Amino acid sequence: MGNAEQMLSFAASRAPELAAPGLSPRPRRKVAVLACMDTRIDLFAMLGLQRGDAHIIRNAGGLVTDDAIRSLSVSQRLLGTEEIVVVMHENCGLKGASEDRFAALLVEDGVLPQWRLGAFDDLEGTLRHSLERLRACRELPHREHIRGFIFDPETGALRELGVAAHAAAREP
Numbered sequence: 116m117g118n119a120e121q122m123l124s125f126a127a128s129r130a131p132e133l134a135a136p137g138l139s140p141r142p143r144r145k146v147a148v149l150a151c152m153d154t155r156i157d158l159f160a161m162l163g164l165q166r167g168d169a170h171i172i173r174n175a176g177g178l179v180t181d182d183a184i185r186s187l188s189v190s191q192r193l194l195g196t197e198e199i200v201v202v203m204h205e206n207c208g209l210k211g212a213s214e215d216r217f218a219a220l221l222v223e224d225g226v227l228p229q230w231r232l233g234a235f236d237d238l239e240g241t242l243r244h245s246l247e248r249l250r251a252c253r254e255l256p257h258r259e260h261i262r263g264f265i266f267d268p269e270t271g272a273l274r275e276l277g278v279a280a281h282a283a284a285r286e287p
């Protein structure tokens with residue numbers, strides 16, 4: 116049985132717990148999280164989120180693409196969020212990937228897309244640039260609370276950009 120069939124039957128057996136009667140589509144905690152689509156990142160468990168708390172926007176890399184900005188703009192302007200948290204991570208599939216080689220694969224298949232893969236070498240620098248782009252983004256009315264986190268799937272540590280992984284836990 117394919118995944119789609121399994122997913123349908125799984126959902127069908129759980130409709131009562133999936134139902135959210137009366138739950139507002141406006142995120143309760145007024146926050147949107149932009150994160151990499153990596154399978155090792157469980158945002159709800161990691162950030163202490165419950166259903167209804169936050170908008171979750173995921174893409175390859177957790178990059179601030181035009182479409183991520185579209186979603187964040189909807190999140191703020193139509194659905195009331197005021198904070199953004201961006202989550203990137205160690206060992207991302209885009210780190211060290213080749214923009215040129217990826218483009219060549221697409222050209223082989225006869226397409227020349229308008230978007231870039233988004234490959235990067237410098238994780239912190241890329242996240243810093245993403246935060247700068249968001250803070251300059253006039254599509255977003257709320258830009259005072261934009262933070263960037265880096266997750267390490269090997270250790271489970273989540274740290275803020277520019278802060279060492281163990282600094283938060285260190286005794287004063």
Ligand SMILES: [Zn+2]
Pocket residue numbers: 151152153175176177204206207208209
């Ligand atoms: Zn990733």
